[in-house]
Amino acid sequence: MKKSLAIINDDVALQNRILDVIYVIAILQLLMTVLAGMPIYLLPMAILLGIAQTSILFMFVYIFFVLPVKYIMKKTEQPEVDSE
Incomplete structure (x- = not known):
């Protein structure tokens, strides 16, 4: 059960990283739009x-x-062996 929760947490962390990169891309696109002299209405x-x-x-x-x-x-992955 704990292993599956760790996988879910890894996926959530990956999604958060992807969102962070998308935000950075949006900010860079804003800067490139302004620096290139494009009309601001083309920003979206x-x-x-x-x-x-x-x-x-x-x-x-x-x-x-x-x-x-x-x-x-x-x-x-090696199967876990219970040692009793």
């Missing part, structure tokens, strides 16, 4: 594009790096 579009690019990147990383590692860890 720039933020959405930055979040979309980041989401695609995270999806790629999760599918090709995180899931295989989780699969390998599960396959190589």
Whole structure:
């Protein structure tokens, strides 16, 4: 039971990190929009594009790096032996 709770906590921590990165991307898009001299009304579009690019990147990383590692860890996990 504790192991499954740890996995859930890891997933929540990962989601929080992803949200933090999305916030940073939005702030960077704001700075790039202002520095590039784009009209400020294009800012929502720039933020959405930055979040979309980041989401695609995270999806790629999760599918090709995180899931295989989780699969390998599960396959190589040693069963616990109760010593009495």
